[in-house]
Amino acid sequence: MDKPCVASLLSVILVSLTPASVAVAGQLSAVVNGKSYHVGSSYEWNEDNYGLGVEYQFASRSRWKAVTMANGFRDSNDDMSYMAGAGLHRRLLESERLAGFYFDVGLNAFLMTRKDVNDNRPFPGILPSLTVGNRHMGINLIYLPKAAVRTVLKADMTDPAISGILFMQLKISIDRLLPVAGVLSR
Secondary structure, eight states: OOOOHHHHHHHHHHHHHHHHHEEEEEEEEEEEEEEETTTTTTTTOEEEEEEEEEEEEEEOSSSSEEEEEEOOOOOSSSSSEEEEEEEEEEEEEOOOOHHHHHEEEEEEEEEEETTTTTGGOOOEEEEEEEEEEEESSSEEEEEEEHIIIIIOOGGGOOTOOOOOEEEEEHHHHHOOTTTHHHHHHH
8 A cells, every 4th residue: 555545544544533422522624734944944955845634623621632633745855754643732822703713832742754764664753833723724833843853854964054844734624514524513
């Protein structure tokens, strides 16, 4: 099975393992991977990190939000990379204005594959994230600090000036678009 099929299968498994009782009030979103910015870089990295994925935020009455995610995207070397994981985010701001505007910060733990790290064998990671959005869409910002860039990616060997990577995703709620998700959100 090729890697895009594996990533799609993993996404379906993650969402289908979500108990129906939890799915009733949670939020299922499509994730469109997009851009990255290599902070302080003197090298020409691929910053068009296009790809697709899914994210599910579990229902919660507290300010703490648990999420699961899986996606595939073009990495900084223009190779396909895949990841699946979970996160714990803290809702710092929430308003009913602007269709439920919110601001979250948190950490995401994951398993990822990259051609230039362990020859595409999965490796673990944990990264900080920030999400700004509303009930319909949002923007996820993920940051790879300098230590992660140097230790895991060894990018400083190619680009000693690099001091981190900022990665952006567009998150679009699909609860109301998919018939199955619509049934689950009732």
